[in-house]
Amino acid sequence: MAPQMIFVNLPVKDLDASKAFFVKLGFSINEHFTDETASCVVISDTIFAMLLTEEKFKSFTAPGKEISDATKTTEVLVTLSAESREKADELADAALAAGGGPAKEPMDMGFMYGRSFTDLDGHHWEVFWMDPAAAQG
Structure with missing residues (x-):
């Protein structure tokens, strides 16, 4: 059985700035799961942070729910x-x-x-x- 993974999805205002921030922390970006609306930050072999533009993030949430500030x-x-x-x-x-x-x-x-x-x-x-x-x- 493969190890369980976690993907923490976070809304971001400026995707490029947020990617640069996490790279400065020593994490890498998985370019296969990165485009102009989302970026996958690799924290470990099983932990990832999905940085999503607010518009993209909202497309995954329940209808009518606001994004927390x-x-x-x-x-x-x-x-x-x-x-x-x-x-x-x-x-x-x-x-x-x-x-x-x-x-x-x-x-x-x-x-x-x-x-x-x-x-x-x-x-x-x-x-x-x-x-x-x-x-x-």
Whole structure:
């Protein structure tokens, strides 16, 4: 059985700027699933963010539903694991340097550490590391 994949679909105002933002974070673009209305950001072998123009995004939603303005409301938190505290910091720092914004203060519980940021459209991203020994116990 193939591993299950996740495709997080996000509406964006400026597709080219959003693609550039995620490339600056070290992710790649799958050009086979990219056109002038959508772009597939490859986060890992099983995790993808589909950046969709607002018009394209709206074509997938239920009739009559509005697109949330992520700069004003929170509909979802996208959370990624990191292999170390340093990798969590690297990704969050890269997001801030690429034009993203801070979302919350860093969280440090000793055995678990996390950072957060918003992308160019205000979508809230979390990146965290957890001590594997703590996760087992």
